[in-house]
Amino acid sequence: MTGFVSFIGSGPGDPELLTLKAVNRLQKADAVLFDDLSEGVLPHVREGADLVSVGKRAGRASPRQDHVSRLLVDYANAGGHVVRLKSGDGGIFGRLEEEIVALTDAGIDYDIIPGVPSACAAAAAAGIPLTRRLTARRVQFVTGHDVAGKLPEDLNMAALADPQATTVVYMGRRTFADLAEMLMEAGLPVDTPVLVAVGVSTPDQSLQRSTIAEILPQLRAEPPARAPTLILYGALADG
Ligand SMILES: C[S@@+](CC[C@H](N)C(=O)[O-])C[C@H]1O[C@@H](n2cnc3c(N)ncnc32)[C@H](O)[C@@H]1O
Known part of the structure; x- marks a missing residue:
């Protein structure tokens, strides 16, 4: 059978x-x-x-x-x-x-x-909501790499650079520095809050708060963490 x-x-x-x-x-x-x-x-x-x-x-x-x-x-x-x-x-x-x-x-x-998505667990670990009344009315989950491991070519920059959305980038540790530059060129304010969430809910968990401009040189300089990484940005609440 x-x-x-x-x-x-x-x-x-x-x-x-x-x-x-x-x-x-x-x-x-x-x-x-x-x-x-x-x-x-x-x-x-x-x-x-x-x-x-x-x-x-x-x-x-x-x-x-x-x-x-x-x-x-x-x-x-x-x-x-x-x-x-x-x-x-x-x-x-x-x-x-x-x-x-x-x-x-x-x-x-x-x-x-269904299971708990890592995006929700990352926000919970940081003590913040994914949506906020008036300032983050939209959440978008996007992938930071295409089938070849590169930044997807058909990115919707207007949506990604929307400061009134919370954006969660999956699998984007290697490509986020390039994306951050494109976002700022597209008008996303340089002081937009960013959360880099590594190994969420595991013993390796690390959470780093920063801004889009500050995180860029660090991501370029550091080798990617071995643990899975999410990058959240947008109108993130103070956690
Ligand atoms: C193939 S996707 C699977 C996502 C999964 N289905 C979910 O709902 O979270 C794997 C990516 O999810 C993210 N991810 C999964 N678990 C994670 C965790 N515990 N901490 C941080 N990021 C995680 C990372 O971006 C990782 O590269």
Whole structure:
């Protein structure tokens, strides 16, 4: 009998940020395919279940997406309940769509259990809201790199340079200095607050408040942190 797949958002790292529904699914799963940033929740998986790492490891490239989708289909076709763990919320920069398409093409049913997005966890860790009445009426989550790891070419600069939005840049540590220059050229005030949030909710967490002009030379000079990094900017409240 064909199996069933649950996509589960594992949250930003702290296992206590996992939902109860996710814990229940993990305890019943026959196989769990997980990304590196999801490892912290694996203790909830029952003994005897198959644990399959499909994430990027230091020194080796991450498996190709079509390989991961194939694995997922194969495990589901073997029967039982398969959990696909994705960090944060699986629907945010999580390649969820590719895996849904693979399951649908193979006639395999699935459900999606949301997780705490790292953007929300970063704001919470800094003690600030993502929206603010009157000054930040809009939140935008954007990626700082395209499929080749470069700053995307089709950036909506008017939206990104809007000082009345809170912008959260995912995967943007390497490209943010270039983006910051473009933002200031597009009119974003140089004293716009910035929060660099590294390893949010993990033992490596670090939060740095700055401004867009001040952070630029630092980002150019320092090698990127090894832990995952988010950059928030806009009308950020004082935290
Ligand atoms: C492939 S995306 C996955 C995002 C995830 N689905 C989410 O909702 O947060 C990975 C990127 O998310 C961000 N990220 C994930 N977890 C993080 C954390 N604990 N602290 C800071 N940034 C994090 C980083 O920008 C990282 O490069």
